[in-house]
Amino acid sequence: MGIEEHLGYNILTTTLEKIVDWGRKSSLWPATFGLACCAIEMIVTAANRWDIARFGMEAFRASPRQADLMIVAGTVTKKMMPAIERIYEQMTEPKWVIAMGACACSGGIFDSYPVVQGIDLYLPVDVYIPGCPPRPEGLLYGILKLHEKILKDPFLTQKYRDKLQARQEAA
């Protein structure tokens, strides 16, 4: 019954990379990082109408050690910046960052003294989702784009070699 009927007793050939990337993208666990209003749309995306569990992401982990995606949802202030950096460092590799909302992308409508004008001044961002706040469909589209990016990610090759080299040079 179900999928076994269709697959039968067969052999699947693929590359290790593809299967690992497929596994990674199918169960990205976001760290709870709602800062401001975009957090509400993020919670709504995880609620009943736009069920984020369809993508395997309903487990928002409070501890950054168990998460691999940080959705920076909301305005980033200078007071909050040390906490964000620390949480990003505590996340284990591989990790991705989505900048959700106008404030995380570029400071948004808050062009003022305490606001960091975009989280990409401090963290490497993979997907930018504009909107104030972006609709839940917008967030889901951004997440699907991230899935595409992950599927193209060569996990043992260039990206990690570059990071390893950078770390060795720094040491």
Added chain:
Amino acid sequence: METLKPMPRTETMLINVGPQHPSTHGVLRVLVELDGEAIVRAEPDIGYLHRGIEKLCEGRTYHKCLPLMNRVDYLAGEANNLGFCLAVEKLLGIEVPKRAQYIRVMLVEFTRIASHIFWMGTHAHDLGAMTPLFYGFREREKIMDLCEMVSGGRMFPLYFRIGGLAGDLPEGFIPAAWDFVKTFPEKWQDYDNLLTQNEIWKERTIGVGVMTPEEALDWGWSGPMARGSGVDWDLRRDNPYSSYQDFDFKVPLGTKEGDTYSRYLVRMQEMLQSNLIIRQVLEKLPPGDIRVDDPRISLPPKEQVYNDISSLIHHFLLIEEGLRPPKGEVYQAIEAPKGELGFYIVSDGTGQPFRVKIRAPSFVVLNSLGKLAEGRLLADLIALIGTMDIVLADVDR
């Protein structure tokens, strides 16, 4: 010969709750000094979402402040705008047409229900009950759909303008609103069945966070927090604004204990009363203008702007310099879902406000967290943060 046994050395432990925490409803940091599980001292540390809204307002015209105001209490987007628009209209000395006032009341009551549903869902979720969140969001999505119908924005409709509304209600709004009003009471019954007589809920909330009425006023509590302690005060009834005097609604008061359970009951009843107010608005909605007919305040209709030179000039001046209230200062407070939301606006006669001060209810309520948490257990701290219904953008502005 005596052997001296070393006395066990006990110390209190200082831990951090937040700023990144699943139950703090935003970026709140509470420094807690614990003796085992009991809290000796709790001190909230805020400012992690301070965005400088008051400073930003000083560089913009009054209309351009409206998007900033929407984001002050992001769970009840439009209610903040009502306060700001009423404050500026008080400064100008104008009165908005009846139809606009009724529609404003309707939208604010919708956002009140949405805010209370979100509060109920997250408060219950923190204390372990995950189901009310999903049941509540079913209705909240309907309200978001109504807000989107009106102006395109779900959380931040930005529908109010100084002098009235941006435009009239679209077709299909009234039947959809009636649909909501008629079905809401039985959906409310679902939430009530899940929580009100629930043994675990009562165990976690009864006796937690008790405040007598005198203390509540001393600490500046307003809205459901004060009513939960027995203070019979509602700005919609006692200092009515925007035609609230035309509507017949009850103001629910809490039980005499003044604890978390009492505040929970007050907010649940408020949802039903808001539904009643919306029903009355829909029944009595008068036809008419939705904006004050003064070209120095409201944008003239587009057809006139394209054909008539004076309308074009008024349009240009309103966008460039903004409307210019007389010199003076006003304070206008409304009954927002969180409590008394006040706007103190000082005008120097130009198109940009001299000073805008937002009296945020969550800011004032959070001040008393230290007093409420003393002597309680750590788990009660989470219940207290939930019952205070704080929104960090409201606290930090």
Added chain:
Amino acid sequence: MHPAAALVQGKFPGEVVEVTEFRGDTTVVVKPGRIKEICRLLRDDPQASFKYLSMVTALDYHPQSPRFAVVYNLYSHKNHDRITLKAFLADGAPVIDSVTSVWSTADWHEREAYDLMGIRFKGHPDLKRLLLPTDWSGFPLRKEYPQRGQ
């Protein structure tokens, strides 16, 4: 005249500078010296009964002198009405007595006024920065502070 304003003028005749009314709101401008006693009078008087402090805020009238003003907004549940008190402060180092002993809620309002405007409140239990990081320098809501920060 608003009865509470008349009360203040009667009990503290030398302290009241001006009583204005605008759009139904009464503002009593007082000298900052005895602000605590004036507030206590308004709170404890059985007729006025202003047991609730809505907010304390600060204004910066740069380049006019006096430059700083502190504004208190009180609400009486007995009469359902409000009154605003305003006190102008000296320019160089603005100081005024804290009213936390009159209404406990003044605590954070005054800390915010200190944080954003630099007004010192004498007698405040714990006057330190609230909204900005503790190592921030400058007072953002002052008129000469740029919107985007320094």
